[in-house]
Amino acid sequence: xxxxDFQFLADLLKLRxxxxxxxxxxxxxxxxxxxxxxxxGLDGLAALVxxxxxxxxxxxRAVVEAMTTNESFFFRDTTPFETFRxxxxxxxxASRAAARRIRIWSxxxxxxxxxxxxxxLMAEExxxxxxxxxxxxxxxxxAEVLTRARAGLYxxxxxxxxxxxxxxVKYFQKEGDQWRIxxxxxxxxxxxxxxxxxxFSALGRFDVVFCRNVLIYFDQATKSTVLDRIASRLPEDGMxxxxxxxxxxxxxxxxxxxxxxxxxxxxxxxxAA
Amino acid sequence: xxxxxxxxxxxVIRKVARRILEGLGFAVSEAGDGSEALAECGRHMPGLVLLxxxxxxxxxxEFLQQLRASNGGDRPxxxxxxxxxxxxxxxxxLQAGADEYIMKxxxxxxxxxxxxxxxxx
Numbered sequence: 001x002x003x004x005d006f007q008f009l010a011d012l013l014k015l016r017x018x019x020x021x022x023x024x025x026x027x028x029x030x031x032x033x034x035x036x037x038x039x040x041g042l043d044g045l046a047a048l049v050x051x052x053x054x055x056x057x058x059x060x061r062a063v064v065e066a067m068t069t070n071e072s073f074f075f076r077d078t079t080p081f082e083t084f085r086x087x088x089x090x091x092x093x094a095s096r097a098a099a100r101r102i103r104i105w106s107x108x109x110x111x112x113x114x115x116x117x118x119x120x121l122m123a124e125e126x127x128x129x130x131x132x133x134x135x136x137x138x139x140x141x142x143a144e145v146l147t148r149a150r151a152g153l154y155x156x157x158x159x160x161x162x163x164x165x166x167x168x169v170k171y172f173q174k175e176g177d178q179w180r181i182x183x184x185x186x187x188x189x190x191x192x193x194x195x196x197x198x199x200f201s202a203l204g205r206f207d208v209v210f211c212r213n214v215l216i217y218f219d220q221a222t223k224s225t226v227l228d229r230i231a232s233r234l235p236e237d238g239m240x241x242x243x244x245x246x247x248x249x250x251x252x253x254x255x256x257x258x259x260x261x262x263x264x265x266x267x268x269x270x271x272a273a
Numbered sequence: 274x275x276x277x278x279x280x281x282x283x284x285v286i287r288k289v290a291r292r293i294l295e296g297l298g299f300a301v302s303e304a305g306d307g308s309e310a311l312a313e314c315g316r317h318m319p320g321l322v323l324l325x326x327x328x329x330x331x332x333x334x335e336f337l338q339q340l341r342a343s344n345g346g347d348r349p350x351x352x353x354x355x356x357x358x359x360x361x362x363x364x365x366x367l368q369a370g371a372d373e374y375i376m377k378x379x380x381x382x383x384x385x386x387x388x389x390x391x392x393x394x
Contacts, residue, residue, distance in 0.1 A: 078389055156358060156376050162386045165374040169363055177358075 001029060005049040009063075012052060016064045017141055018197045018218045018226070032066045065142040070213065072110040073161035075117045080212065080241045083264050085121055088239050092207055093128060095237060100132045105203065105233070107211040109138030109191060112149030113158075114210060116181050119188040120167050137203060139194035146191045152181035196226050205233055212243035212263075220251065227252040231267060240265040275320035275393060276300040280310040280336065281354070282328040286377075290323055290354070293381045297394060307336030311343075318345050321393060323384075324371075326355035326362065334369055341370040350391050354379060 001009075009029065010021040021029070030045065037048040040059065051059045075081050092102050102122075106115040115138035122134050140146050159168060159179040172179040194200055196214065209230050215223045230240060231254035240255055242248070242263050248255040255265040277299040279290045284305075291301045299321065304310035308331040310322070322340070326333040333353060340346040350372045355362070358376040366374055373387045388394045 073386070075390075157378075157383070160376060160379075160383055160387070162390070164390045165363060165371075165387075166367065169360060169367070174358075174360060 001026065001045050001049070005046060008049055008053065012060065013064065013067055014219075016060065016197075017068050017195065018222045019068055020217060020219045021067070029067075032069075033063060036062050036066050061143075065144055068217070069142050069145055070108070070110060072113040073158065074113045074120075074163035074167075076114065076162055076212075077244060078162075079244075080210065080263055081117060081121055083261050084118070084208070084241065085125070087258075087261055087264070088208055089125065089128075091237075096132075096207065101135070102132065102208075103135045103137070103204070103206045105206040105209045105211075106136065106138040107194075107196065107209060107230070108214040109140045109146070109149055110142075111145050111154075111158075112138060112152060112181075112189070112191070113154075113162075114138070114212070115149070115189045115191075116152065116185060117162075118210070119181075119185040120171055122188065123171065123185060124167075134188060136189045137206070138189055138191045139200075139203070140191075141193070141195045143193050146193055149191050150186075152186050154179050154181075197222070200229065200233070203233065205235065206238065207235065208239045208241070209234065210241045212241060212246070214243075215246045216243065224251045228254055231255060234267050236267055236269050238267045240267075274298060274300050276302065276317075277321040277323060278302050278304060278310060278313055278319040278349075279323045280304045280307065280328070280333065281323075281325040282306055283325075286325070286354075290384075293384050294323070296381070297385060297388065307331030307333060307339075310336050311339055314340060314343070314346065314349070319349055321388075322349050322351045323354050324351055326353060326357045326366075334365060337366070337369045337371060350393060352387055352391070 013019045013021050033045055033048060037044060042048050052063060096102060104118055109115050115136045118136050122129060138149060155178055171182045171185055211230060227248055244263060248265050254268055256268045258264040258266050277294050279287050279301055281287050282305050287303045294301050302313060304313050306328040324333045337351055352373040352375060353366045353371050354375040356377045363374050372391050375383055375387055385394060
């Protein structure tokens with residue numbers, strides 16, 4: 001790919017998704033975009049960028065989706081889910097006892113593994129949550145991955161990545177060579193297409209936000225803006241979970257780290273809007 | 274360092290599993306069927322058993338049932354690793370005392386994730 005084409009692509013991705021494409025990511029561009037070019041009968045990446053320069057909207061969307069789609073698996077990294085179960089949930093059960101309602105946002109839901117992991121976790125806690133309304137909203141920039149997320153159908157390979165076998169047996173049904181998540185868990189999760197760079201106030205307010213492994217793709221200014229806007233969707237005692245390689249430090253004063261709970265941040269009440 | 278017994282009648286699978294498990298810091302020994310594995314456990318009870326289902330002489334389920342009934346046989350974490358991928362087999366394995374279940378084909382990520390979920394990593 002010529003330097004001019006690479007720069008055009010990098011600018012487009014930054015504008016449309018916030019993704020910062022570093023100069024050493026040529027291999028990523030090839031591996032993600034050559035299939036898109038082939039699918040559309042385009043002769044290589046130069047032809048693909050030529051199409052983007054002509055403002056082909058369908059092609060642009062396909063390129064943004066291909067570059068921003070990231071692999072996911074159930075209970076990824078384990079710790080955030082354990083933190084949620086053992087630290088965040090008990091607090092919510094106490095503080096929301098009157099309303100008996102919990103809203104959770106999975107802000108980069110991809111093919112659904114994170115929101116469905118949360119749904120399983122909540123289902124496992126059903127004794128403590130009897131009479132409670134639990135709502136999980138999964139959003140992603142890619143319509144294509146959300147279609148897969150809504151179907152809740154996973155290959156055998158996906159179904160066993162991170163998913164304890166007892167939960168697979170309990171919450172999935174086998175369909176041919178694939179595994180489909182149970183209807184009652186699918187009913188706990190709503191999926192919506194959403195670009196984190198755009199207004200997301202229509203999603204309403206949440207008690208907890210999982211926004212893991214997304215900010216790493218943004219530049220500093222975009223990270224700050226997104227974090228501030230997430231803070232505005234949370235109440236005074238809201239919680240945010242970030243990926244292991246992410247932080248709020250130096251980016252916003254709307255959140256502060258929770259001591260000894262890596263990846264967990266609480267709303268900084270003094271700075272709440 | 275946890276020691277792991279890999280039980281599979283395929284030399285190739287044993288070799289692949291050994292490479293992955295040694296990469297994760299386990300000390301690995303091997304057995305080619307359930308009977309050999311029981312004898313090995315009698316000599317030295319491992320912390321982890323990675324267990325195939327279909328093997329000559331004694332299959333994985335029989336091995337597991339006999340292991341769990343034996344002295345000290347409740348201790349090892351047992352992870353099935355088999356081409357049997359239907360719910361009936363999985364439930365039978367869990368009922369017999371399996372801790373986890375991997376459906377072949379597997380890769381290092383799946384093994385690593387499963388061992389994390391049973392607390393060995």
